[in-house]
Amino acid sequence: MPVLKQAELVIAGRSDLFLLEHRIFNLSSFIITLFSLQGMIINYAIGLNIVTVWLAFIGFLFSSLVFYISRIKSWFSPAIVFAYTIATILVLGGMHFYNGGSYGPIIYLFIMLLNIYMLITHRAHQIAIYILMSATVLTLLLLEYYMPDMVTHYNSRTERLLDHITSIMYSMFFTTVIIRIFKNTYDKDRALIIQQNNELEEAYVATTQKSEYIESLIMEIHHRVKNNLQVISSLMLLQSQKVEDDSARDALEEGRNRVGAIALVHQMLYMDNELAKVNIQEYLNALSGTIAKSYGYSENNLQAEVLTNDYIMDINIAIPLGLIVNELVYNSFKHAFANIAHPVVRVILDKKNEDTIVLTVSDNGIGINNSDTGMNPASFGMKLVSILVKQLRGVMSIRQKEGTIISVEFKKIIDES
Amino acid sequence: MNRDNSVLIVEDELITANSISGLLEEEGFFVVGVVDDSSEAFLFFDGDKEFPKTVLCDINIKGELNGIELAKQLKSKYGCEIIFLTAYADNKTLYDAFGAEPVMYIVKPFTDKQLLSALHMATYRIMKALDDDNGKIEIILTKREREIIELVMQGFTSRQIAAQLFISPQTVKTHRRSMLQRNNMHSFSQLVYQLHK
Structure with a gap:
């Protein structure tokens, strides 16, 4: 019925401009205005008491004012609903006695209005409206019981039935319209919510699948890197098993250790689930522990301490740093400790200032000057160290004091320029 | 075997x-x-x-x-x-x-x-x-041989052991062979097992 739909739209207002409750209120005040107007005319025509005509007229005036404020001025608030409730109570309360009291239809109108107010008021105000209206109805009936003279009876059966037909037909029609609008809105909202839920669900599944796929790709790459490093290490082992010359075997063994130092970074990367960062404390502990043990020394012979607060280090710094530590600790264990009773190697990472970090590797060994080839700047190990220090844009210094102390200073963030 | x-x-x-x-x-x-x-x-x-x-x-x-x-x-x-x-x-x-x-x-x-x-x-x-035999076999070992066994159990290779004890890898192998023969063991694992049983 497009005409009715159009009418609803004009009277209640567009749903994108007015809230559902506001639209219902517009519609209610309009219908009540019409009802009062019709009541005024019919009461007059039937020949009911003239007071009923005046009351209907007051109702008509007040309702049209409310409709004007609500629909035209778009003003809707609990205060208006309350004022309107009070006004209907006063008008209908008066009418009750002039329309045959409990023989008339006014009580039905109260029940209909209660339904409509319940639909449009905020939950916090519903109980107040309920109490107000049921107290009114109770008061009316009690007044009628104790003061039967207040009631003006109908002049005839026809008059009473006419009043009933108009009022009750009106109530039924009004209730049906309002509830249909509500139900319609509810169905639309629910369909929309279900649709949005489905879309969200699908998006969620798709995102999860995508992130699982990405995670599996990353895992696969990590797996590949570690496997390949293993193959490199195994290649060197395989060759060293066939080589007779001791220095060649040593060189291959040293090469394996360096691959091991890099591999350890990759193991720690994945275990910590961080993509390109490593916990430098754990890394240095594990690395120097591995070197010490491979020379038959225990963890007592080694102290690795990180004194900075930044435990998390970028892989671009961690790998050269690890290789430097590898060479220096390896040198100490290999060359410095002939005839030393309690050999100790200390690896310390500390910060000099906000952006400069100092790595210190010290031992209580026999010192550079006395050692064989280890600390010789021409040895491959030390050459490697100086290359890596350069890569870190760092500065290295070597001191002798009850052993050897080597420090490397470098910036936390490597300056690319 | x-x-x-x-x-x-x-x-x-x-x-x-x-x-x-x-x-x-x-x-x-x-x-x-x-x-x-x-x-x-x-x-x-x-x-x-x-x-x-x-x-x-x-x-x-x-x-x-x-x-x-x-x-x-x-x-x-x-x-x-x-x-x-x-x-x-x-x-x-x-x-x-x-x-x-x-x-x-x-x-x-x-x-x-x-x-x-x-x-x-x-x-x-x-x-x-x-092993279903509860009897303990007496194992005879020198001090050096015990040192070598400890290091082997820790997972060191013969070469690493040699480097640590300042002897040649060949000597480590000789030690390992001779302790098996003396105690009539067919494998190093058996020797270690009997020793720690």
């Missing part, structure tokens, strides 16, 4: 497999074979042959079964001890692998020491499971 220290290597990276095989043989283990396929692994459990006692198993291998499934079957059917050797270190793989009750789960890249100490542990378990 009873081989308590026999090892089957299941690894699809054959360079890695062969380097492990060389290392284990140098350290006195008996490598029965190297395979990269789950179905090939079962060939070693056919017929009257002696079954390999320890299986060193990668997880990502060729064939129908993955390493974990293969290990579970070999363990339940033939009582093999399992050592996993893999580059996977994620929790899911780890939990799956626990199902095979391995002696050790080694993450690649590994050090020789990790591998050797795991194998010593596995062989010790095998000897213990087979």
